[in-house]
Amino acid sequence: MPPRSEEPRRDPTGSRRGSSRGGRGADPRSGEPGVGGISDARAYTPRGRTIREGGGVARSAPTGGAEQRRTPRSSRSGDPFRPALQVLDGGRAGAGRTGRRETAAGGRAGVVRTVSPRPAREPFDDDEAPAPRRRPGPRRPDRPAARRPSRKPRRPPKLADPRRRLRLGTLLALTLFAAIGIRLVFLQTVDTPAYADGGVTDRLAVVDLPAPRGAILDRTGARLAHSVEARYVFADPTRVKDRFATARLLSPLLGVPASDLAGKMKPRKLPTGNPSQFEYLARGVEIGKAKQIMALDLAGIGVHRDERREVPGGDLGANLIGFVSQDMVGLEGLEAKYDDLLQGQAGKKTYEVGQGDLAAPIPGGYSQTTQPKPGSSLELTIDRDLQFQTQRILTAQMAQTRGSVGAAVIIDVATGEVLAQASNPTYDAVDPEGSRPTDREDAATSFVVDPGSIHKAITYGAALQEGVITPDTTFPVANTITKGDTTFRDTHPANGQKMSIPGMLAFSSNVGTIEIADKLGRDRLIDYQKRFGLGQPTGEGMPGEASGRLLPADQWSLSSEGSVPIGHSVDATPLQMAAAYAAIANNGTYVQPHLIKEVIGPDGKKSPGPVPITRSVLSPQNAAALRTMLEAVTTVDGPDGRATGLAAAVPGYRVAGKTGTGLRYSDGRLQPGEVGSFIGMAPAEHPRYVVAVFVWSPGGEGGAVAAPAFREMMGYTLRHYRVPPSATSRSPKFEVFPR
Template identity: 75%
Template sequence: MSPRSDEPRRDPTGSRRGSARDAGPADGEPRTGEPGIGGISGARAYTPRGRTVREERGTPARGQGAEQRRTPRSTRSGDPFRPALQVLDGGRAAARSGRRDAPAAGRGAVVRTVAPRTPRGPAGDEPPPRRRTTPRAPRRADRPAARRPTRKPRRPPKLADSRLRLRLGTVLALTLFAVIGIRLIFLQAVDAPAYAGGGVIDRTRTVELPAPRGAIYDSTGAPLARSVEARYVYADPTKVEDPGGTAKALSPLLGIPVSKLMELMKPRKLENGIASTFAYLARGVEIPTAKRVQALELPGIGVHRDERRDVPGGDLAANLIGFTSQDMDGLEGLEARYDDVLAGQDGKRVYEAGLGDLGAPIPGGYSQTTPAKPGSSLALTIVRDLQFRTQQILSAGMAKAPGGTGAAVVMEIPSGAVLAQASNPTYDAAKPLPSDPVAREDAATSFVVDPGSVHKAITYGAALQEGVITPDTTFPVANAIKKGDTWFPDTHPADGKRMSVPGMLAYSSNVGAITVADRLGRDRLIDYQKRFGLGKPTGEGMPGEASGRLLPADEWSESSAGSVPIGHSVDATPLQMTAAYAAIANNGTYVQPHLVKEVIGPDGKRTPAPAPVTRSVLSPQNAAALRTMLEAVTTVDRATGLAAAVPGYRVAGKTGTGWRLVNGKKQPGEVSSFIGMAPAENPRYVIAVFVYAPNGGGAAVAGPAFRDMMQFTLRHYRVPPSADGSAPKFVVYPH
C-alpha cells in the first residue's frame, strides 16, 4: 500500500469528498487538524472496520438526508494504523475540533470500533447496499455530518441450549453412577464368593506332603519291609522335543526299554480333550540314579520326590508280608490286611503364588500347612533267622516234589505266637511283578486239604476227654472196616490182634480210630472238632484266610462215620491243624495263633496287639496223656514217624496222608504231613509241615523237614535236651 497523501481524496467530478469537516479552517486554526485532509487528526478519527463508537452515538435517526447519513470516505478507509493512532493521541484532536463526544484532553481513551453489518442473504434478509454511481454533493460546513444508523450485529445461529445440555449431562452422570453402584453391590454381595473362589483357585498352589508308610519288623526289631525316600521320573509329552533321543538317554539309567519309554512319552489327550502334561516313566528310583537323570537336562523330563518300599530280605517272609503298589497301597499279605495302620495321612501345603515366571510364594500371602501323619509300624511275632531257616529247609524238600505246594508253621507254646510261616513256591517281595499269583499265596492259611491221619489226634483227644478210652485201653483191630459202601483198610495190618492206643497211633490204624469214633459218637466228635478250631478262620491276621469246612451232622452218610474220624471229608488248613496240636501241647488250652506282636506309633509308642482268644479243650491230664501216646509215632519200631525224630529230644507228633480238593474235585497225588511238638515232656514249640506232591512221595519230605526245622528251633533258643531214659516204652500188641 502506498503512503497516504496529505491532500484529501477527490471524487471523479473533481469536487472534494467529505463532510462539513472538509470546509476551510476556522480563523487562525491550522489545517493539519482537519479531518479529511490528512495528517494525524485524520489517522486518529479513522477506524478500519467501520464507524467509531463516537460516530455510533451521533448517528441521526432514520429519515434524515443522505448527506447526513454518509460517512466520510476517510472514516471508511482501510488504514490499519488508525486505531493505534487514536489510542496514542487520546482524543485530543477531537477535543480541539470541538466535538462533544471527544474524551477529555490528557486522558487516554480507547475508541472501540464496530464491525460493519454483514450483508443478509437472499432468504428474506436485507440485500447489501448498492454502490452509489452519481457524485455526491459537497457536505455543507454548517451542518453536522450525517451518520449511518447503527444496527446490532447479527447473533450467531443458536446451536444448542446450554441448560438442556447441563440437565442431560447430569442425568447421564447420575445414571452411570447408579449402574456402577448397582454393579458394585452385586460384585461385593452377590457375586463376591464366586469371584473370590475363582481368584483363590488361580492364585493358590497345593503341594502334597507324602506321609511315610509304616515299617514291618520281626520280633527282634529287624526290618522286614520299610519305606525309603526315592524319586520318580516323569515326562511332559507336550515339552519333549526329541522322544527317540530322550528314550535312548534314559533307558540305561531306568532299566526300561526304549520302545516302552517312547510309548509312555507319546502325546495323548485326557477325557476332557486337553493334552496330557504328565506321564510316569519310573517310580521308586534311587536318589543317585535320579540325580543322573536330572544332570541330563532333557526337555520335558522331570524328577520329583517319591517313596519306595524296601524289602531287605527279598523273599524272606514274602508270602506273609505281601507288597504294595507304586502309590504305597497294600495289595497282598500283611501290607493289605493292615493297610489302614501302615498307611499314614498325607499332608499338604496350600499357599498363594504368582503366575508364570513369578510362580514363587507371595510374601505375606495365604499359607496353610497340614503336616503329614506318618503311618504306624507293625512288630510281628516272626523271628527273621528262624523264618529264613524254615524257608530254606522247606525249599530244599520241595525240590523233591516238583510242581507241588509246601507249607510250614512254627508256633510258640504257650503264647500261640507264630515264629515262622513259610510257603513254597514263593517270590521276591522286593520285585513282586511279574510273578505267579499262586506263588504269592500264603499256603499255611489258603491251602485247604483233607488233613488225613493228623486229624486222628483230635479223635483220640475227644475220646480221652469224654472217658471213652484211657491210655491203657486195648481192643482187637481188624485189617479193615466197612462203613456204608466203603472199606477203610490199615497200612499196618493187625490181623485182629489186640492193639494198644499208642500202637494204633504209631501205625496210624484207620480201623482203630474209626472204632474209637464209633464209641464217641458223631455229635461229640463234631463238637470237639470245633473246640480245636476247625471249621472257621483262626484270625491269625492274614487276609483271605480260608475257613475250611466241617461236615454237618445232617450231611453225614454211612461212609462218613469212617472217613471223618481219620481226617477225610474234613477241610482244614495247615495253620488250623497247627493250632489244634498247640492246644494239646499247651495242656489242653487252645490259644489263637497270631502274627502281630504290637503296633508302634509314629511317636514310638508301642501298643500290644489284642490278647489272643483262648479256651479249654482238654484237661491238663488228658492233654499230657495224649502227648505221651503221640510219642509212640516217633519211637515205636516201624512207626510212621520215625523220620521226624529229633536226636536228643522227645518228640510227640503224628503223620498224615490226605488229598487236595479243588472245587470239590480230588487232585492227583497226595498231601503228606507231619505235626509234632518238642520237648514232649514240656513242649516249647509246635511245627507243622504239609507237602502236596502231585506225583507222590510227600511223606519223604514232610518228616525230615519237620526234624530239621525243630532241631534248628530248639538249638536257636537253647532248649536243653531231654533227660536220658525219660522216653516211655510202648507196647503195641499187649498179650
C-alpha cells in the same frame, strides 16, 4: 436510550409529519405524500416492536392545543423490514403497542386520545395481550372502518428451566455412581472368592508329597520290609520339546520302554480343560540314576523326592509280607491286608507358577502345603532268624521232590504267636513280576487238604474228654473194617490182637480209630472238630485265608462213618491243624494263632494287636494224657514194629506228634499224589512250641519229607530259644500189644 418525550414533534410548518409510502400516508388536504423522517425510525421500540400497528397513517389536527403523537405505519404498508421485526418480536403482530387513535367519520381529523403506553411484554409473561381498545366517534360515511380480523395472540414458546436440567442430571449421575459402588462392593466381598479362584486355578501347580509307608518288622524290631528314600521322575508335557527323543534318552535309565514314556509325555487335557503339567514317568528311582537324569537337563523333565519299598531278605517271608506297586499300594500279603494302616496320608503342595517359559513358582504367590502323615508300622510275631531257617530247611527237603508244594508253621504254645510261616515255592518280593501267581500264595493258609491221620489226635482227644476211652483202654483190632461200600485197612495189621491206645496212634490204626469214633458218635465228633478250630478261618491276619470244610452230620453217608474219623472227607489248612495241636500242647486250651504283635504309630506309640480268642477244648488231665500217648509215635521201635514218626524224633528232647497221609483237592478235583505231614510238640513233658509240616507231591514222596523237615525245624527252634533238653525225664515205655 433516553426516554421519548410525550410531546409530539412538529415540523417548521407547524404541521405534523407522518410516514407514508405510496401515497397512503399523504395529507388528505394537500394530497402530498408524507416524507419519512427520523421519527419513523424512533417509532420502533428497542425490542423491535412498533408503537402502533394498524392500517393507515395517524393524522392529527391542531385542535384544542392537543399535542399530536406520531404513529408508525402498519405492517401492511409494505415495510420491507417488517418481517424481520416480527421475527424478533416473537412472530406476533400488534404486540407491544403503546397507544391507538381513531379518526372521526368523513376522514376528518378528530380528537386524538392519547393512550398511556403499556409496558412491553416479556416473552416469559403468561398473561394474554388485551384486545385493542376502540375510541368512540363517528365513522366516515364515505369510508367505512376497516374490520380487523379477530386473532388470538399466540403464546411465546416456553424455554427449558436450567435448574430442572441440573437436578435431573445430578440425580442420574448419583444413580450411576451408586450402582457402580454397589457392584464394586459385591465384587470385593461376595464374589471375591469365585473370581479369585477362577483366576488362580489357571496358574496353579499341584505336587503330591508321598507319605512314608510304615515298615513291617519282626518281633525283635528287625525290618522285614520298609521304605527308603528314592526319587520319582515326572514330565511337564507342555514344556517337553521332543517327546520321542526324550523317551529314548530316559528309557535305559528308567528301565521303561521308550514307547510307554512317549505316551506319558503326550499333551493331554485335564477335566478342567487346562493342559496337564504333571505326569509320572517312574516311581522309586534310585538316587544315583536320578542324578544322571538331572545331568541330561531335558526340557520338561523333573525329579522329586519319593520312596521305594525295600525287602532286605528278598524272599524272606515274602509269601507272608507280600509286595506293593510303584505307587506304594499293597497288592498281596500283609501289605495288602493292612494297606490302609501302612500307607498313611499323602501330603500336597499347591503353588502358583508362571506360564510358558516362566513355568516356575511365583515368588510371593499363592502357596499351600499339607504335610504328609507317615503310615503306621506293623510288628509281627515272626522271628526273622527262625523264619529264615524254616524256609531253608523246607526248601532243602523239598528239593527231593518235583512240582511239589510245601508249608511249615511254628507256633508258640502259650501265646498262639506264629513264630515262622514258610511256603515253598516262594519268590523274591523285590521283583514279584518275575514269579507265577501260585508261587506267591501263602500255603499255610490257602493250601486246603484232607489232613489224613493227623486228624486222629482230634478223634482220640474227643473220646478221652467224653469218657469213651482212657489211656489204659485196649481192645482187639481187626485188619479191616467196612463202612458202606468202603473197606478200610491198616498199614500195620494187628491181626485181631488187643492194641493199646498208644499203640493205635504209633501204628496209625484206621480200624481202631473208626471203632472208637463209632462209640463217640458223629455229632460229638463234629462238635470237637469245631472246638479245635476246623471249618472256619483262624483269623490269623493273612488275607484270603481258607476256611476249610466240615461235613455236616445230615450229609454223612455210611462210608463217612469210616472216612471222617481218620481225617478224610474233611478239608483243613496246615495252620488250622497246627492250631489244633497247639491246644493239646496248651493243656487243652485253644489260643487263636495270630501274626500281629503290635502296631507302632507315626509318633512311636505302640498299641498291642487284637487279643486272641481262647476257649477250653480238653481238660488239662486229658490233654496231658493225649500228649503222652502221642509220644509213642516218635519212640516205639521194637519187635512189634516201628512207629510211623521215628524220623521226627529230636535228639535230647521228648517229642509228641502224629504223622499223616492225606489227599489234595483243587477246584473240587482230586489231585494226583499224596500229602505227607507231621505235626508235633516239644518238649512233650512241657511243650513250648508246635511245628507243622505239610508237603504235597505228585509222586507221593511227601511222607518221606515231612518228618525229617520237622526234626530239623523243631531242633533249631529249641536251640534258638535255649530250651533245656529233656535230660531229667524220659519218654515212657509203650506196649503196643499188651499181654
